[in-house]
Amino acid sequence: xxxxxxxxxxxxxxxxxxxxxxxxxxxxxxxxxxxxxxxxxxxxxxxxxxxxxxxxxxxxxxxxxxxxxxxxxxxxxxxxxxxxxxxxxxxxxxxxxxxxxxxxxxxxxxxxxxxxxxxxxxxxxxxxxxxxxxxxxxxxxxxxxxxxxxxxxxxxxxxxxxxxxxxxxxxxxxxxxxxxxxxxxxxxxxxxxxxxxxxxxxxxxxxxxxxxxxxxxxxxxxxxxxxxxxxxxxxxxxxxxxxxxxxxxxxxxxxxx
Amino acid sequence: xxxxxxxxxxxxxxxxxxxxxxxxxxxxxxxxxxxxxxxxxxxxxxxxxxxxxxxxxxxxxxxxxxxxxxxxxxxxxxxxxxxxxxxxxxxxxxxxxxxxxxxxxxxxxxxxxxxxxxxxxxxxxxxxxxxxxxxxxxxxxxxxxxxxxxxxxxxxxxxxxxxxxxxxxxxxxxxxxxxxxxxxxxxxxxxxxxxxxxxxxxxxxxxxxxxxxxxxxxxxxxxxxxxxxxxxx
Numbered sequence: 001x002x003x004x005x006x007x008x009x010x011x012x013x014x015x016x017x018x019x020x021x022x023x024x025x026x027x028x029x030x031x032x033x034x035x036x037x038x039x040x041x042x043x044x045x046x047x048x049x050x051x052x053x054x055x056x057x058x059x060x061x062x063x064x065x066x067x068x069x070x071x072x073x074x075x076x077x078x079x080x081x082x083x084x085x086x087x088x089x090x091x092x093x094x095x096x097x098x099x100x101x102x103x104x105x106x107x108x109x110x111x112x113x114x115x116x117x118x119x120x121x122x123x124x125x126x127x128x129x130x131x132x133x134x135x136x137x138x139x140x141x142x143x144x145x146x147x148x149x150x151x152x153x154x155x156x157x158x159x160x161x162x163x164x165x166x167x168x169x170x171x172x173x174x175x176x177x178x179x180x181x182x183x184x185x186x187x188x189x190x191x192x193x194x195x196x197x198x199x200x201x202x203x204x205x206x207x208x209x210x211x212x213x214x215x216x217x218x219x220x221x222x223x224x225x226x227x228x229x230x231x232x233x234x235x236x237x238x239x240x241x242x243x244x245x246x247x248x249x250x251x252x253x254x255x256x257x
Numbered sequence: 258x259x260x261x262x263x264x265x266x267x268x269x270x271x272x273x274x275x276x277x278x279x280x281x282x283x284x285x286x287x288x289x290x291x292x293x294x295x296x297x298x299x300x301x302x303x304x305x306x307x308x309x310x311x312x313x314x315x316x317x318x319x320x321x322x323x324x325x326x327x328x329x330x331x332x333x334x335x336x337x338x339x340x341x342x343x344x345x346x347x348x349x350x351x352x353x354x355x356x357x358x359x360x361x362x363x364x365x366x367x368x369x370x371x372x373x374x375x376x377x378x379x380x381x382x383x384x385x386x387x388x389x390x391x392x393x394x395x396x397x398x399x400x401x402x403x404x405x406x407x408x409x410x411x412x413x414x415x416x417x418x419x420x421x422x423x424x425x426x427x428x429x430x431x432x433x434x435x436x437x438x439x440x441x442x443x444x445x446x447x448x449x450x451x452x453x454x455x456x457x458x459x460x461x462x463x464x465x466x467x468x469x470x471x472x473x474x475x476x477x478x479x480x481x482x483x484x485x486x487x488x489x490x
Contacts, residue, residue, distance in 0.1 A: 245454055
């Protein structure tokens with residue numbers, strides 16, 4: 001993948017653009033076709049009789065590079081959080097949102113989710129990701145054994161909409177391997193989608209983010225989309241420009257070490 | 258001389274395991290309820306070329322396709338890079354829930370499949386498949402496609418004759434249900450000028466007036482908007 005960018009052949013220059021992401025769903029060529037278990041560089045059987053190396057052996061470091069592109073027209077995405085974990089999920093459709101998820105989905109603050117006990121490695125972007133832009137994050141850990149990757153971000157011009165990747169198995173990724181996914185829109189089910197002034201934290205409104213109150217539904221679901229004042233919701237601060245459709249992001253995960 | 262060199266190179270590529278020639282059947286189904294596809298471009302090309310990329314600016318050739326359905330620019334580029342291309346397999350518009358089928362013989366190295374067509378009625382919306390790696394294993398493969406916005410024209414949703422030319426605002430045609438008239442325009446600006454996922458048509462329920470010339474009960478869609486079935490023989 002990287003190679004393509006470096007070689008940048010002439011054909012690329014005349015065509016639209018070069019890059020390595022394929023943002024179309026490719027169910028038939030899911031990258032795991034090529035996936036093989038990584039043989040951990042097995043430490044040589046330690047023989048107690050051998051003299052001990054005075055310098056600690058460098059611990060094996062796994063590095064994953066995550067590139068995310070915001071595919072929406074006008075929904076900035078709150079600072080993207082990525083995490084490695086062996087247990088748990090940031091969300092489950094049909095289940096009530098955790099408090100940490102509610103904080104992210106209503107206000108874009110990912111710190112509670114990243115502070116969860118199950119998180120073993122984490123990274124967060126420092127700023128929201130504007131429409132059309134991409135960002136890159138790096139995760140490091142000492143082993144990929146049993147590791148799952150989650151990524152999450154709020155669509156900030158919504159009441160409690162978020163998008164991400166949910167506990168994706170990355171344990172078998174080999175060095176150099178890249179996997180590309182697209183993400184869908186979810187509704188945390190914690191705040192009614194009133195779109196009313198003062199309820200949306202993004203630039204469309206500048207309203208309140210997190211509020212501990214829960215809407216009656218109180219279950220995570222796929223997002224129904226926004227309505228907006230142009231579509232007859234007279235009390236909405238959103239316009240037709242804030243509408244979105246799936247997918248919301250393209251995410252490429254590359255194991256670099 | 259030349260004629261001798263070319264087969265020689267091809268022979269080397271094959272021997273070194275580079276993707277070899279393939280024979281494909283490609284079936285494309287419009288999954289929408291009220292959107293038409295302009296003539297489709299189906300092309301197998303090398304992995305270093307792309308017709309479009311979400312998050313990047315549209316080329317002029319892509320813009321011409323997305324705003325007016327013209328395949329001339331993209332086709333010329335594809336010819337220049339020795340792609341294997343089939344234009345307009347449906348022989349015109351591909352209507353809602355209609356399918357078309359075509360065959361493609363690909364040369365060695367042309368191991369990526371791309372498909373584009375403008376969506377009508379939209380300002381600069383298109384259905385797209387970007388550089389799908391053609392499997393080497395014979396079989397039948399299914400791919401679902403999304404609707405993109407080229408980011409080159411404000412989505413005013415006004416049907417205007419002759420507006421298919423780049424930089425002329427408006428939707429050039431609305432096949433099927435007769436569009437509304439005298440809309441005031443949904444917007445005059447395009448804040449995201451990069452290729453992105455289309456946010457969808459707005460439309461309205463006012464056939465003479467309102468903001469949009471489109472109908473909010475007819476001209477909407479959700480992704481995916483097309484299904485592609487590729488049979489590798």
